[in-house]
Amino acid sequence: MGAGRKSHAFTLEDRTPSSFATTKSSAIARNLRKENLGGVIFGCKSNTMKECLTKQIFGLPSMHFSYVRNIEQGLPLFLFNYSNRKLHGIFEAAGPGQMNINSYGWTEDGSDRTPYPAQVRIRVRMDCQPLLEEKFSQIIMDNYYSQYHFWFELDHAQTRALINSFSSSPVNATAISLPLPKVKTLFKAAPNHDTKMEVDHRPSVSVQDLNWSDQPSMVVRNLGGSQPLGGTGTMDEEETMDEEEAKVYLKLQQIALDRKKSDFPLGVSPAAVSGPSMIDDVQMEVGGASIGPSFSADKSVEISVDSSHLDSVIAQLMQGMEELKNFSAEQLKKTGALEKKLVESEMHIQQLNDRVKKLELKFGPSNGSFDERSEGSSDSQPITEPVEVCSNADESILVVGGYNGVSWLAELDSYSPSRDVMRSLKPMNSVRSYASAATLNGHLYIFGGGNGSSWYDTVERYDPMSNEWTSCPPLIERKGSLAGATLDNKIFAIGGGNGDECFWEVEMFDPALGRWVPTRSMLQKRFAPAAAELNGVIYAVGGYDGRDYLKTAERFDPREVSWTRLPSMNKRRGCHSLAILNEKLYALGGYDGTEMVSSVEIFDPRMCSWMTGDPMNQPRGYSAAAVIGKSLYVIGGVYQGEDILNKVERYTEGSGWEVTNLKGIGKRCFFSTIVLK
Structure with missing residues (x-):
C-alpha cells in the first residue's frame, strides 16, 4: 500500500460522521x-x-x-x-x-x-x-x-x-538501555589494606575476551573509587533477579578461572594506587545500564586483583544470588496466589450481580438493597413494583459487534428487554464494527464493517440452532457504514464507503449463485445510510454523499428493476436508524452535518409522504433500533464526541417515547441489531 493511499481512521475523536465530511485520517495499519x-x-x-x-x-x-x-x-x-x-x-x-x-x-x-x-x-x-x-x-x-x-x-x-x-551500527556505551530488576547486595570481609584494584593496558585480558555482547553492565567498586566493567546502575534488594543477572555472576566466575590459567598472575600491580580495600565494601550494580561495556571495544584492559580475595567475593556473590532467587520464587508464588484470588473475586462479583438481577425480576426493581426493603420497617408492605415487559417476551434482540468505549468487539449477544438480561452467544471470528446485518432462511448474516483500522469485505453467517459462525463468500468491495436488507430470498448490501469514496453501488447475495453480484445502483451516493424492506420494496434513506448529509430517500422495487426517488425528509441525517412499526418507516436520530439530533420522521408508503414524529429524549447517532411486538426500542449510540450512551428508549404509538431503566446492554455504538423471527 503506497504512502499516498488513505482510509477513514477509527480514532475516537473522529467517530462522529462529520469526520467523513471534513477529514480523511490515515488508517493505522497496512x-x-x-x-x-x-x-x-x-x-x-x-x-x-x-x-x-x-x-x-x-x-x-x-x-x-x-x-x-x-x-x-x-x-x-x-x-x-x-x-x-x-x-x-x-x-x-x-x-x-x-x-x-x-x-x-x-x-x-x-x-x-x-x-x-x-x-x-x-x-x-x-x-x-x-x-x-x-x-x-x-x-x-x-x-x-x-x-x-x-x-x-x-x-x-x-x-x-x-x-x-x-x-552496521556497532554497540557502544550509548547503545539501547535494557534496565533489569534492581538488586543491591553489600558484602563485607576482613580488611586487607594491601589489596588494590587496577586497570592498565597489559594484554592479559581483553574486552573481546570478556564477551559482554549479551550481558548487562556491571561495576566493581571499592572505597577508593570504581572501575566500570560496562555501565553503571543501582540495585534494590526488594526486587528480583532474572536470567541476565545470573549470566553476569557466571561470567565473573569464569573470568576468575581464566585468570588462574593465564600467564599473568592476579596480583597487586606495582602501579596500583593505594587506597582502602576493595573487600572492605564491594558493591555490584546491575540495572538501568547500557548493554555492552562502557569502555572502548578496541582496547585490551586488564583487571588486576588479588586472587584469593576475588574468589571470596565471587563466593559471596553466588550465595547472594541464590538467596535472591529464593526470594524471587517466593514473590512469584505470592503473586500467583493474589492473581488467583482476583479471578475468584471477579467470578464471585459476577455471581452476585446475576443473583441481584434474579431477585429484581422476582420482586421488582429496587432503590436500595433487598434487606433494606424487606427489613427496613416493621410495617413494610409487599413489593408490588412492576417488571418491564413487552408484548412478546419470547422474542429477543441479537446485538452484534460494535465498540464499548474500550475495545472493538466480536461479541454476539441475545438481549431480552422484558428481563433486561444479556446472554452471550458464540462470538464472531473477528472484531467487527460499522457493519450491516440481515436475516436469510433463519440465519443471521453480518457483512462489511471494520476492525478499528481497516474496512472488511468479509461475510459471516450465524446459525442459532448450532450456535456456530461460518465464513461466507466475500463482498465485491471492502466497505463500512453500509446498509442491508433482505428481499426475495436475497441479501442486499447498500451503499457505504471505504474512506476514499462513498458508494451508490448495491451488491446482492444470491444463495443459488453462492456469491455476491452487482445489481442496480442507487440514484445517489450514500455513506452511513439506513435501509429496510417493507411489503416487497427496499427503502434507502439519508446518508452522506461525500459533500453533504442528505434529506433524500429512494426505493427499489424488483418488479420495476430500478430505484425510484421518493419525497425528501425534512431534516438531513446520516448514521441514523430505520425501523418499521405498524407498516410505517421510522427514521431515528442521526447526524445532520453539525450535531447529533433527536428528531424522528415517519414515512407512510400509502400516503407517500413524511411527517414529523415525537422526538427522542436523547440525541444520538450510530445507535441501533429493533421492534418487538408493539414497541420500538432505540439502543446505545454516540451523543457527541466520545460520549457513548447506555440509555435505552422505548416508543409506543399513542404513548410516545420514554427513557427506560434498562441497563443490560451497557455502553455500545457502531453495532448492529436484528430480531430473528
Whole structure:
C-alpha cells in the first residue's frame, strides 16, 4: 500500500460522521497478511521506554491487535521512541502477540487497565545503536501516510533492510538501555589494606575476551573509587533477579578461572594506587545500564586483583544470588496466589450481580438493597413494583459487534428487554464494527464493517440452532457504514464507503449463485445510510454523499428493476436508524452535518409522504433500533464526541417515547441489531 493511499481512521475523536465530511485520517495499519508480515514496529515515549525494556513487553492500543495477533515467536521487532524520533533494535518476539499479557502496564500506579493491551513479549536479538528518522524513514518510505506518521507493519523486504542497517551500527556505551530488576547486595570481609584494584593496558585480558555482547553492565567498586566493567546502575534488594543477572555472576566466575590459567598472575600491580580495600565494601550494580561495556571495544584492559580475595567475593556473590532467587520464587508464588484470588473475586462479583438481577425480576426493581426493603420497617408492605415487559417476551434482540468505549468487539449477544438480561452467544471470528446485518432462511448474516483500522469485505453467517459462525463468500468491495436488507430470498448490501469514496453501488447475495453480484445502483451516493424492506420494496434513506448529509430517500422495487426517488425528509441525517412499526418507516436520530439530533420522521408508503414524529429524549447517532411486538426500542449510540450512551428508549404509538431503566446492554455504538423471527 503506497504512502499516498488513505482510509477513514477509527480514532475516537473522529467517530462522529462529520469526520467523513471534513477529514480523511490515515488508517493505522497496512493490514498485511500473516505470511507477508516481516516485522513490526512498536511505539513508546521516553517515559514509557524503560518499562517496555524492563518488563520485556511491547504494547499498542487495542485497535492494533488486527496485526499484533499475527506476530509469532522469533519475528523481528523494533521500538520507535516518539520523544526523540529514534528507532531502536533489534528485538524479536519471545512469544505470540496476545491481548493483555500485562493488564496494568504503562499506568501511573498499576491500578488502571492498560491503554496498550495489544502486547507481545520480547527479547534482544542484537544490541545496536538507534537509527535516526532521517535514516530509517528512507527504508520504510512506503509506510508514511503523513509527514510524521507511518504504519507499523513491515513487509519482509523492509525488515531485511532495517536489520542490515542496524547491523552496521556497532554497540557502544550509548547503545539501547535494557534496565533489569534492581538488586543491591553489600558484602563485607576482613580488611586487607594491601589489596588494590587496577586497570592498565597489559594484554592479559581483553574486552573481546570478556564477551559482554549479551550481558548487562556491571561495576566493581571499592572505597577508593570504581572501575566500570560496562555501565553503571543501582540495585534494590526488594526486587528480583532474572536470567541476565545470573549470566553476569557466571561470567565473573569464569573470568576468575581464566585468570588462574593465564600467564599473568592476579596480583597487586606495582602501579596500583593505594587506597582502602576493595573487600572492605564491594558493591555490584546491575540495572538501568547500557548493554555492552562502557569502555572502548578496541582496547585490551586488564583487571588486576588479588586472587584469593576475588574468589571470596565471587563466593559471596553466588550465595547472594541464590538467596535472591529464593526470594524471587517466593514473590512469584505470592503473586500467583493474589492473581488467583482476583479471578475468584471477579467470578464471585459476577455471581452476585446475576443473583441481584434474579431477585429484581422476582420482586421488582429496587432503590436500595433487598434487606433494606424487606427489613427496613416493621410495617413494610409487599413489593408490588412492576417488571418491564413487552408484548412478546419470547422474542429477543441479537446485538452484534460494535465498540464499548474500550475495545472493538466480536461479541454476539441475545438481549431480552422484558428481563433486561444479556446472554452471550458464540462470538464472531473477528472484531467487527460499522457493519450491516440481515436475516436469510433463519440465519443471521453480518457483512462489511471494520476492525478499528481497516474496512472488511468479509461475510459471516450465524446459525442459532448450532450456535456456530461460518465464513461466507466475500463482498465485491471492502466497505463500512453500509446498509442491508433482505428481499426475495436475497441479501442486499447498500451503499457505504471505504474512506476514499462513498458508494451508490448495491451488491446482492444470491444463495443459488453462492456469491455476491452487482445489481442496480442507487440514484445517489450514500455513506452511513439506513435501509429496510417493507411489503416487497427496499427503502434507502439519508446518508452522506461525500459533500453533504442528505434529506433524500429512494426505493427499489424488483418488479420495476430500478430505484425510484421518493419525497425528501425534512431534516438531513446520516448514521441514523430505520425501523418499521405498524407498516410505517421510522427514521431515528442521526447526524445532520453539525450535531447529533433527536428528531424522528415517519414515512407512510400509502400516503407517500413524511411527517414529523415525537422526538427522542436523547440525541444520538450510530445507535441501533429493533421492534418487538408493539414497541420500538432505540439502543446505545454516540451523543457527541466520545460520549457513548447506555440509555435505552422505548416508543409506543399513542404513548410516545420514554427513557427506560434498562441497563443490560451497557455502553455500545457502531453495532448492529436484528430480531430473528
